Amino acid sequence: MTAVCDAPLDPIVYLNRELVPLSEARVPVLDRGFIFGDGIYEVAPLYAHAGGRTPFRFAHHLARLARSLEKIGIVNPFDAAGWRALIERVVAANEADGGLRVDQNAIAYVQVTRGVAKRGHAFPAGIQPTVFVMVSPLNLPGAAQRAQGVRCVSAEDRRWLNCDIKSVSLLGNVLMAQYAAENDAFETIQFRDGLLTEGSSSNVWVVKDGALFAPPRSQKILEGIRYGLIEELTQECGIRFEAREIAEAELRAADEILVSSATKELLPVTQLDGRPVGHDGKPGAVFAALYAAYQRAKAKEALEAQQGVNSEFRERIIA
Ligand code: PMP
Numbered sequence: 001m002t003a004v005c006d007a008p009l010d011p012i013v014y015l016n017r018e019l020v021p022l023s024e025a026r027v028p029v030l031d032r033g034f035i036f037g038d039g040i041y042e043v044a045p046l047y048a049h050a051g052g053r054t055p056f057r058f059a060h061h062l063a064r065l066a067r068s069l070e071k072i073g074i075v076n077p078f079d080a081a082g083w084r085a086l087i088e089r090v091v092a093a094n095e096a097d098g099g100l101r102v103d104q105n106a107i108a109y110v111q112v113t114r115g116v117a118k119r120g121h122a123f124p125a126g127i128q129p130t131v132f133v134m135v136s137p138l139n140l141p142g143a144a145q146r147a148q149g150v151r152c153v154s155a156e157d158r159r160w161l162n163c164d165i166k167s168v169s170l171l172g173n174v175l176m177a178q179y180a181a182e183n184d185a186f187e188t189i190q191f192r193d194g195l196l197t198e199g200s201s202s203n204v205w206v207v208k209d210g211a212l213f214a215p216p217r218s219q220k221i222l223e224g225i226r227y228g229l230i231e232e233l234t235q236e237c238g239i240r241f242e243a244r245e246i247a248e249a250e251l252r253a254a255d256e257i258l259v260s261s262a263t264k265e266l267l268p269v270t271q272l273d274g275r276p277v278g279h280d281g282k283p284g285a286v287f288a289a290l291y292a293a294y295q296r297a298k299a300k301e302a303l304e305a306q307q308g309v310n311s312e313f314r315e316r317i318i319a
Pocket of ligand 1: 043173198199200201202203221222223224225226227260261262263
């Protein structure tokens with residue numbers, strides 16, 4: 001169901017101060033990421049354009065990474081400039097060895113775990129976090145998929161109540177993604193106590209009478225970087241937006257349902273649990289307007305990067 005594929009077989013990755021082929025990257029089994037799922041990750045798109053490759057909404061991704069680390073008491077190993085430089089290093093290494101073409105969109109995956117220590121649940125003192133960065137080509141959903149929309153299924157949200165933390169403890173999400181796969185669906189949309197939360201790896205949006213609704217920011221959902229973006233795009237498009245609780249029945253009576261994530265951007269859901277969404281089960285006008293606005297936002301950031309407004313990356317693109 002994920003849009004990421006076409007990855008080189010053995011990309012160059014960063015692990016604990018070293019650039020190594022993925023096939024040679026190793027972490028000790030006592031890494032707390034392995035033993036406890038005690039870590040944080042982040043996934044940020046890097047869009048290719050005529051002037052180079054620009055990370056999209058990068059400051060927001062880094063801010064969410066910092067927030068997640070802080071919430072679980074891991075000291076952020078880099079500041080924003082440090083993360084930017086590190087990702088650029090991995091990008092450059094993969095371009096140099098032919099794993100990533102300069103004109104390819106990419107996705108940066110960053111993971112920080114608490115580090116390696118004798119097994120014991122509470123935080124050990126004085127250990128170094130494990131830092132891993134991987135950059136892969138990003139294949140965005142194509143025009144055919146956008147025109148057709150995607151099929152989703154629904155299920156009860158059984159995850160923990162710290163979904164705002166982008167934790168590598170993803171078993172609840174993995175089970176929901178597997179449920180979708182087993183039902184030949186793109187995504188599982190979850191409800192907690194009869195209220196919409198989110199997908200296994202996406203935020204969910206509901207359109208009714210031309211207005212857009214989303215569950216409010218809370219510990220029950222991960223606030224996607226597209227959450228704030230789409231909120232901004234509604235203003236640009238003159239679409240009324242309201243963050244509020246959405247009952248299951250409202251989702252099922254929606255005119256349109258949308259899902260968003262870094263790798264999917266924005267996609268229309270045209271079937272839910274085997275029934276067409278809206279009156280005709282076709283992507284709607286609000287999707288079309290927001291998708292177009294999303295593409296304009298990408299072009300604007302790319303232009304700003306080329307013109308140097310988006311400071312640090314401009315220097316690295318030219319260097
Ligand atoms: N919710 C969950 C559970 C996710 O895994 C994701 C994807 N990271 C999102 C929402 C969307 O976040 P973003 O827009 O930052 O990709």
